[in-house]
Amino acid sequence: MKRDRNDSMNSQGSLSVSDESIARLLCDDSHVEEAVRLIMKKYGEQLYWHIRRMVVAHDDAEDALQEAMINVYKYRGTYSNEFPLSSWLYKIATNEALKVLKNRAGYNVSVDDLGDSLKDSVRAEASPDADETLILLQEAIALLPTKQKMVFNLRYYDDLSYEEIHTIVGDSVNTLKTNYHYAVNKIKEYILEHQL
Amino acid sequence: MKDLDLESLSREMPYRMPEHFMDDMTARVMSQIGQERSRHSHRRLYAIMAGAASVAAVALLLIHPFGMSNLNVPDYESISQCASIDEVFQTMSADDLSVYSMMSNYYGN
Numbered sequence: 001m002k003r004d005r006n007d008s009m010n011s012q013g014s015l016s017v018s019d020e021s022i023a024r025l026l027c028d029d030s031h032v033e034e035a036v037r038l039i040m041k042k043y044g045e046q047l048y049w050h051i052r053r054m055v056v057a058h059d060d061a062e063d064a065l066q067e068a069m070i071n072v073y074k075y076r077g078t079y080s081n082e083f084p085l086s087s088w089l090y091k092i093a094t095n096e097a098l099k100v101l102k103n104r105a106g107y108n109v110s111v112d113d114l115g116d117s118l119k120d121s122v123r124a125e126a127s128p129d130a131d132e133t134l135i136l137l138q139e140a141i142a143l144l145p146t147k148q149k150m151v152f153n154l155r156y157y158d159d160l161s162y163e164e165i166h167t168i169v170g171d172s173v174n175t176l177k178t179n180y181h182y183a184v185n186k187i188k189e190y191i192l193e194h195q196l
Numbered sequence: 197m198k199d200l201d202l203e204s205l206s207r208e209m210p211y212r213m214p215e216h217f218m219d220d221m222t223a224r225v226m227s228q229i230g231q232e233r234s235r236h237s238h239r240r241l242y243a244i245m246a247g248a249a250s251v252a253a254v255a256l257l258l259i260h261p262f263g264m265s266n267l268n269v270p271d272y273e274s275i276s277q278c279a280s281i282d283e284v285f286q287t288m289s290a291d292d293l294s295v296y297s298m299m300s301n302y303y304g305n
């Protein structure tokens with residue numbers, strides 16, 4: 001079942017270029033810039049929101065997205081058409097988001113321990129007219145362990161199948177399902193506990 | 197106990213993306229890729245030039261297997277070895293003499 005994506009994420013409506021065509025351009029040195037431009041147009045917003053849900057702050061998301069797109073150019077030779085282009089892009093974006101979080105955590109702190117600081121950033125970054133439940137949802141997501149957070153976001157917001165998430169995150173489908181299940185329970189618990 | 201249906205919640209984010217952000221980002225990315233590309237082509241050019249210089253050096257060594265010792269050196273060195281100084285001095289102009297004196301000092305003669 002396909003769910004409706006929110007407006008801010010939906011950038012694909014007007015672009016009809018197929019992923020196969022973009023991948024072909026990406027592998028052709030004389031058209032690689034065109035390919036990156038098309039990727040930005042087709043997937044830029046989706047990748048931005050994917051990163052932003054992980055790192056919360058816009059400035060961090062901006063840095064990570066820029067680095068991710070440069071990596072798309074630099075490492076285009078590693079793309080294999082065995083997997084969907086979108087999965088490869090999500091993987092690069094996820095790596096950049098994790099890099100930002102690791103930098104923020106420093107040497108002695110695990111990324112998983114950033115939960116409280118990320119949760120505080122949610123309210124600071126939220127727009128003044130944002131719905132309280134949506135803020136609570138993002139706070140709950142911020143408190144999740146990184147793996148659960150990635151799986152939940154990719155499934156809930158980006159509507160990816162577990163098989164696609166497997167190509168991005170790397171765990172088995174059963175492990176991913178368990179991660180999602182735990183994430184949903186923790187999020188529900190947090191929202192119900194904090195909702196007025 | 198109350199339950200919450202996450203599926204019923206909006207997928208909207210409580211954050212905003214700054215206006216024109218994607219256009220600005222695209223421009224920045226394309227400019228950075230342009231720089232990467234020119235850096236890469238410079239590196240390739242240097243590599244080609246370094247390769248060509250190596251080939252030229254090897255070719256020079258093959259043509260002149262004894263290196264610099266076999267190359268043409270100014271006559272004044274052979275003059276000092278093969279002819280008597282007096283004979284040579286007689287045929288030398290004032291300019292030649294000053295060059296000879298310079299070279300003699302240089303070679304420690």
